[in-house]
Amino acid sequence: MHPAQRFRKLIRKFTYIFPFFIYSISWEQCKLGLLLQTLPFKQFLKEPEVDGKYEIIQQGNEPVIGLANGTPCGDYKDVVIFGDHTLSLYKPQRPFFVATDGVRIVKGQQYTDGYYLLSLLEKYKPQSEGYKRYFSILADANCITTYNVSEQKQIGFFFWYMDHLITLHQRKPF
Template sequence: MAKIDDSVKKKVPELRFKGFTDEWEQRKLGDLAEIKDSARIPNIKWQKEGVPYLRSSDLSSEHIKDGLFLSLADYMKYDKITGSPKKGDLIFASGGAIGLAIYKHDSLPIYVQGGSILYVKTSKCENLDGLFLKYSFASPKVKKYIRNASTGTSLKHFVLKPANALPISYPDLIEQEKIGSFFKQLDDIIALHQRKLDLLKEQKKGYLQKMFPKNGEKVPELRFAGFADDWEERKFKDILKTHSFRSYLADGSDDGKYEVIQQGNNPIVGYSDGEPFTDYKDITLFGDHTVSLYNPQSPFFIATDGVKILSADNFEGDYLYTTLERYKPAPQGYKRHFTILKNKDLCFTRNVEEQKQIGSFFKQLDNTITLHQRKLDLLKEQKKGFLQKMFV
């Protein structure tokens, strides 16, 4: 790819494939392709098979799902009113988040949810490639137009009139196809990493179930070799120690030596100086309202009294963290979940060596999950950057 220096003067993207120098054209989408609005069919009788019914919630960047069906006779009534998508057409939800999909079937009829989906007949358009248009919709300029042109209060809708008026900048078809193919490959890589990450998370859930005893049992289904003793059953309030937090409350800022921890999915709220909590080795931080867990790796402060500083006598630190993951209560709104946790039963091993092996196993698994999450986040950020620079 080549970076263009005169992108401000000419209608060209900042980043471009080599060999392309012509300026991009800009037209209204309705002047380039026919846009169809889905029609409603009253009194539909759903069937177990027949013509698939496409809902706006079924749209994703990768595929179209189907689950509901209607009869061919009902479909023919619909098709006479609005027609049906053909292979290569761009289908998008007109309400809420704009979900996008390229219709991939050659001849399969489909009923599109009335009033919730628009589709662009790119299959009949000589100047516009469907994949290119799909990623144009994800570019910052078009997203801003859709956001500003959508109407409604609680649920925004992008309807037919502003869709026809949507300004689209585009190069010749060869360059369009290259851009569409590039982003499709990038999406395929992102989807692959997402599947790997989802699989790892599912594997972890399975291990958490099998490496702790089931209710009423004294040993886990899956266990490291060399351990045979029964596990003990107690309540969390009998084993957990809570540490005073008041001396370690701090406001996070960009400056400071020590982490300031909040509850939730983004635990590091900032940094602070002073006298932190230093005996962190076997500590787990529990979010009272969010049921989040954090395993500190250095001295720390906390941002709120909703963060509980926990340890347990004769519990190795990583094992305590894993045990809390296994038995933590399901979130129940903005409640004090620590009270719920204290009254829960748990089953645990007293064998320190077995605790270490279990804790180490899950720590390594968490590190692998974190690594895959970072790769996925980086790919998504790269895609954002390309969308910013490869469209006018």
């Protein structure tokens, strides 16, 4: 088979496996800060309680430190928790509280799929330079993005699914 034919066949197979690559929607370059907004977090600050119902999220390797009661942040589907000092990222799965003022509740200015936002922030996350606030550095980064919601959902699902498969693979059998 001619190399060009093999390449066309590979591209057809690739677009079948990853269907979001068949979109012809234009991608745009802009400052990441123009895409993001931070939600106020002070009303969601909580300490762990014994009989709590909602997760309390902190920055770092162990994001969930306990549970609490009250009125949590219900806007969890399209937000990502950004650790301003540690560069940690966490995608909440249910309503939540936050533990410290070092976290940012980040959301898109327009509708942005939460899992797409997580992968976008992971891609443009700055390198650690010690203890400092990184959100302003992140917001100043140039990024390439799409505003097509359908495409965002497919890209977000793809990266969520890959992360899910890796997690399942890393689990030890009983």
